[in-house]
Amino acid sequence: MRFDVLTLFPDIFHAVMKESIIGRAQEKNIIEINAINIRDFSKDKHKKVDDYPYGGGGGMVMTPQPIYDAYLSIVKDLPHKPKVIYLSPQGKVLNQKKVVELSKEKHLILLCGHYEGVDERIIEEIVDEEISIGDYVLTGGEIPAMVLIDSVSRLVPDVLPSEDAYKNESHYNGLLEYPQYTRPYEFMGRKVPDILLSGHHAKIEEWRKEQSLKRTLEKRPDLLKKRD
Numbered sequence: 001m002r003f004d005v006l007t008l009f010p011d012i013f014h015a016v017m018k019e020s021i022i023g024r025a026q027e028k029n030i031i032e033i034n035a036i037n038i039r040d041f042s043k044d045k046h047k048k049v050d051d052y053p054y055g056g057g058g059g060m061v062m063t064p065q066p067i068y069d070a071y072l073s074i075v076k077d078l079p080h081k082p083k084v085i086y087l088s089p090q091g092k093v094l095n096q097k098k099v100v101e102l103s104k105e106k107h108l109i110l111l112c113g114h115y116e117g118v119d120e121r122i123i124e125e126i127v128d129e130e131i132s133i134g135d136y137v138l139t140g141g142e143i144p145a146m147v148l149i150d151s152v153s154r155l156v157p158d159v160l161p162s163e164d165a166y167k168n169e170s171h172y173n174g175l176l177e178y179p180q181y182t183r184p185y186e187f188m189g190r191k192v193p194d195i196l197l198s199g200h201h202a203k204i205e206e207w208r209k210e211q212s213l214k215r216t217l218e219k220r221p222d223l224l225k226k227r228d
């Protein structure tokens, strides 16, 4: 899977995306992440990428030309038109269902805004979807883009060591995950539930389902309504 990120701060991606699982997936060529610096495409003599908003008001708006030309540099010799996602507070809030859907794509372009966002004509001209990672405002779309890359990449085959690593994960089968334990058996006077040491797999499954339901009821009853 290929991600092209249109950003004013490509170095943020180079630092974060070479680490851990995503970094290994890049080495294995399962995932490709390219950060394109929008500023490189500004035709302004001072490499300006933002300007004052028409109609006045505070803040600055990212100008359309550098973004459009950066976009063209990606798609100009591509047979397919990749899906363009704009990370913004105005977007539909990301959830695991959307993550699963996006993990089926071969190539995604992520547009990271700054200041008050991008000129509306860019959204009309190249953006296919606006996605938010939650109802709060950040200084830029880079962290939301990394959240999207991370959540989508872990569902790409062979990125995670084993399929079942994410089968029962939270927000899978619509419930929160059951409590997890590992060695030692006793820690700070707290022991591991004996059922987990019984080797009785049917009973362990039962206990885990029970715990998932109990936790979801306590922490996220809203998830119970959505379950199909």
Ligand SMILES: CN(C)c1cccc(CNc2ccc(C(N)=O)cn2)c1
Pocket: 087, 088, 089, 112, 113, 114, 115, 116, 117, 118, 131, 132, 133, 134, 135, 136, 137, 138, 139, 140, 141, 144
């Ligand atoms: C109107 N405005 C301030 C704005 C518009 C577009 C981009 C940005 C960049 N900041 C972002 C981006 C995404 C998210 C999110 N919740 O996904 C939060 N902040 C800000």
